[in-house]
Amino acid sequence: MEKKRLLSLDVLRGLTVFGMIVVNNAGGSQSYESLRHSAWNGLTPCDLVFPFFLFIMGISTYIALRKFDFQPSAPVIRKILKRTVFILLIGWAIGWFDFVCEGDIFPFAHLRLTGVLPRIALCYCVASLLALYVNNKRLAWIAGILLVGYAVLLCMGNGYACDETNILCVADRGILGTEHLYRKSPIDPEGLVSTLSAIAHTLIGFCCGALMLKKGISLETRILKLAVTGFLLMAVGCLLTEAFPLNKRIWSPTFVLVTCGLAAMLQATLTYFIDLKGKKDWCRFFEVFGVNPLFLYVLSEVAAIVISATESKPVVYGVIHSCISDPYLASACYSLLFALVMGGCGYWLYKKKIYIKL
Numbered sequence: 001m002e003k004k005r006l007l008s009l010d011v012l013r014g015l016t017v018f019g020m021i022v023v024n025n026a027g028g029s030q031s032y033e034s035l036r037h038s039a040w041n042g043l044t045p046c047d048l049v050f051p052f053f054l055f056i057m058g059i060s061t062y063i064a065l066r067k068f069d070f071q072p073s074a075p076v077i078r079k080i081l082k083r084t085v086f087i088l089l090i091g092w093a094i095g096w097f098d099f100v101c102e103g104d105i106f107p108f109a110h111l112r113l114t115g116v117l118p119r120i121a122l123c124y125c126v127a128s129l130l131a132l133y134v135n136n137k138r139l140a141w142i143a144g145i146l147l148v149g150y151a152v153l154l155c156m157g158n159g160y161a162c163d164e165t166n167i168l169c170v171a172d173r174g175i176l177g178t179e180h181l182y183r184k185s186p187i188d189p190e191g192l193v194s195t196l197s198a199i200a201h202t203l204i205g206f207c208c209g210a211l212m213l214k215k216g217i218s219l220e221t222r223i224l225k226l227a228v229t230g231f232l233l234m235a236v237g238c239l240l241t242e243a244f245p246l247n248k249r250i251w252s253p254t255f256v257l258v259t260c261g262l263a264a265m266l267q268a269t270l271t272y273f274i275d276l277k278g279k280k281d282w283c284r285f286f287e288v289f290g291v292n293p294l295f296l297y298v299l300s301e302v303a304a305i306v307i308s309a310t311e312s313k314p315v316v317y318g319v320i321h322s323c324i325s326d327p328y329l330a331s332a333c334y335s336l337l338f339a340l341v342m343g344g345c346g347y348w349l350y351k352k353k354i355y356i357k358l
Contacts, residue, residue, distance in 0.1 A: 014290025027334025058205020234261025
């Protein structure tokens, strides 16, 4: 079993990317609450997609580095750094392209440096280097130390306030400057300082990957251990929410524990049904998204910018809305249609066995 590719991991990754595309591309101004991020404290289904992706990336990092016995070497380090820089550049290029479509060709003085792809790049880089240079048995402790330290920082620095007094806002603006951050709220949801918590998140995924793929233990036992681990993470996170509320925008420690726990339990469930019981017929759709995840996400971001720049979006949404009077349902249908178009591109790559790794 260790030598086989875990289809369940591709399926969960695909489910997550599909969710990311859907929630990022609402058709109208009105959307179902479940398809919107929490305004501040709280948790909606929409809030799960990005943390699930980081958790899965942690598992994938374990799988990738296991091939090298977690030993650092010049080729491995170059590969990690090259991929990190590549993802960073793609993230910034998407932001630049958005400004270009608005007529601002040289927006570098106010180009956002944070975002989903920059956070993915930084978490991947730090987690990978730690996995190479630190005994893997200590990574769970490092994740714990990061979360505890981050919790202390939030408590001492007014970290749960949604205003400019928040230590995250003060630090991010001091390091990167206001012009290079998210502008729709005082707190950047992918800020530089809160990435510390996201790194811990990725390390938890890495440790769960080690648990899930441990040699010498039956798959049934590994599934059970992963499910129990996930439940414990979620339970501890829920117990601590009174003191440390769930909050995606600051990537609070309880948010990390609860979402990692949910992701681990879902991964265990999918592994049981798909890899152990062989029930695979239903999951082809999500597998298509899962084998080219970052490419399809980037494609969706570029497509959304083009559609917005050409003013095609209101036309398409208007047609949908004319058939569906409920604005919430019409907006959701637009999101699903957009995701299905991206899935169509992914299906062509899947049939051609083309896997684009970013």
